[in-house]
Amino acid sequence: MHVQKMEITLRAMTRIYASADFTIVASDGNDADHGLRGVGGPSKNRIPSPQSYSHLWSAYPEDSKWASRGWTFQESLFSRRLIFGSAVSWMCGRCEWREGIHMLRCTEDIHTTEENEWPAERPHLGVPMGMMSLIPTIPSLGRWGMLLENFSSRHLTYEKDARAAFAGATEIMNATFPEGILYGMPKFFFDIALLWLPKDFVLRREGEPSWSCMGWKDGVIDCLSAWYPFYANIFRDSNHSSDWVPIATLRSVAEYRMADTADGIDAGFNGFYEYQAFRDSSCRQLPTGWRRHRHPNGDYFTNILSSRKYSFPLPGVSSAKRQIHTPSAPVLHCFAPCATLTFGCTVTCDKTHRMMMVLCNGEEMVGNLTLMCNIKENIPPHGSLCELIAILAAETSLPERVAQRGWPIMSFGKDRKLLSSTARSDEGGVSFYNVMWIQWVGNIAERRGLGIVHKEFWDALEPEPREIILG
Template identity: 25%
Template sequence: METRYIALSYVWGNTETLQTIKSNLMHLKKPRSIHANLGSLKIGNTIKDALRLVSLLGERYLWVDCLCIVQDDLDTKQVYLNAMGSIYANAYFTIVAADGHNADHGLRGLGQGSRDRAIRLHLAARNPTWPDLGSWGEMVEEFNKRKLTFDKDVIDAFAGITSAFNNHFSGGILWGIPEIFFDHCMVWKPKDVLRRRRAYNHALSEDTLPSWSWVAWEGDVVPVGAPLILVDHPKLDAQSINIQPLAQWYKSKEPMSPLHPVENIGLSLQLNLNKSQSEQLSTGWTQGQYSDGTYYYTHETVPTVRFRYPIPLANENASALQQFNENGRYLHFKSQRARLSLGRELTDDLFNLTNCAGCLVDSEGNWAGTIRINASRFDSLPKGQSCELIALSLATAVNSGDYLGILDEWKLPERPRDTELYQFYYVMWIEWERGIAYRKAVGTVYKPVWENQVREDLDVILG
């Protein structure tokens, strides 16, 4: 019989708190070594409150990283970091300290005061056994708004979440982006003015966090820039964006290192939707049909979920192999480049975004698309500034749909609405340094306008 335990999820911050290290390990293993000295030990209030809560609930065991991982045993520590997703997933439930920026904040409602605030408890059920981009996006949004003590810790700090999801996303996670849906997630965008995280390699005189991933930027982001709905009837959804990939992505550790393909197979699965026949389905999959003739698919492991097409589900043997992939810092791909200019700023009266969205215009000043820049004021950039843009993917939305808050141009009078479909390119504004391109912003350009520009083919190394 497995031992039942409760896990604690919280932010360390700058607070000094007791940690298990090699020198005190044997002492802390003794019964009541913490409880008997709780008043004198430097233990963060969040951890103290969690210990108290566990006791009040009649439970015996609390798992908390600073005490359950030997912090100066680097080999063992890495093993635990890679397994943190499983640790949280197998807990009876997880206490999520959603408030506060350090371990001294405490759990409001358990202390002597602050009775007006409830404790936020997530009774964490088992993680879904399929690649749920919605849940993934929510976890990234919550994580990325937290301030880390050291920028370089972003990889380790996110390792627990990544470990929990790795075996759900075929191909694993590349710098915080699931490879299986790479094109949908590469067009992530800011909701706030982001701060560039600096994990600097002095030997190489460069940052080690890639500009193209959200992990390099602290703040509020939309992790899945192009929404992808995997379940339920397609007609129930008016916000999904269909993407046609333009690039074959490759990754490398260094600019001239050997290349390895990014396994973004999710789109090929979607494109093969109409070809899926019940006799060709993989083991465990069953094809069903709605009354209007539209097919759906169910899997024996999650029989209540109706998928739009068969997708790879959890692989129990993958978690040990598909850890957070830090070896693909550089992306290699072929693209087309064109130049457009910054036009007028877009006002935001509905979503209260603190960063700026603006229009892109062609050489004659005609509307071309929109772009979300990382600045609090649009006029902080020179009016009419030329933007070097590369195409990432061709996308299609439905003009009768509701993409407000998803596509910045959706309510603009300039946006064409005379056809059933609205087609556009996702583009990235880039800048160059020593032959390597870096992300400045991501936007959209109306398909006929982009194809009317002077374009040139380009081999890109994106860092």
């Protein structure tokens, strides 16, 4: 019973922080026992020393231990107002103040159109201040990606606490996605969500599935730029067609079901494909509240509840509270095409420290793979076998845009050859499969890398559809 009460309390922390007028943050120490200056004992005399600065001196303690801890993530995210430190620092959705510092600039860099309008996003997190009052009315994969990326940069003393420290954010955002969130992955966008990548070296987190970004630690996870080529509505609006025209169109090739569901397809996965089909079917009646708008670069869709331009319609957010379903085991049954290639040379990226390897069929380069680690001892030997599963098919008619955007899995080093004219179809597009490198731990397959293989090469392998347990 104690465990159940703890879980309920952790999920309620978002509402506790959001309901408070302000949160006093003990950010000066290196642990939770440091406390607040002057509380619980005498404090030293303080000598005021007012200063004046012509630039905005951030009140957010970015370099503090508090700002790097996993357990303080939700405190930072959901509090409407924050007061920090040994000097009084106040931070809210409108401005920042610090004791003894005359702020000559306050709201100049915070864009508002009305005096009573608050900015939608908090600069240090990239997500809303007081998020409880700004829950999306339409499923927001970009909002969720921001949360995952920020949480992945934080540290936990006990790695088993990862899901608990993130429980409040999951509780709030779970209701904004049809079928909810499974180990950090929105089931509605599951194929896209699987395409997350490590920004640098990462290690496995025990007890969490390898296919989820929650299953890795000690490195920052890249969701936004990895998802963007397949779902244009990731970043803020730029009022350009790139806001709603995806770089690549998708087709499902894998089927999933949770370990504790009956045999057969779990209909809760990848519901976005049904809505994506509206892009190519102008005769179909749109969901209630949606309108199609013609544009020379590609149609976009708007909703009565939002001013954004969307790539395709989306379901509305249900007002009903959805129960978070956590399977009895962190595994998925996956039915997908499987094939084996060989590892070629390594390809590194100076900017991200990612380690990539070329995939070969004999002597021919047919794809590439981003590894989950970059330690030289763990790099597969040249010519060794690489077991792959195809998780989705994609096609792009804009390979130059891929390179310009710096798409991590296709856009640098020797893999630029994959975008050459010899790899294109007669229509000028490039078709490929997103593939996952798996290694076996007993009868469980674990994710070890993610990459692409060009369609013609993959199809020539005659991949065998198999049911695999992903853990």
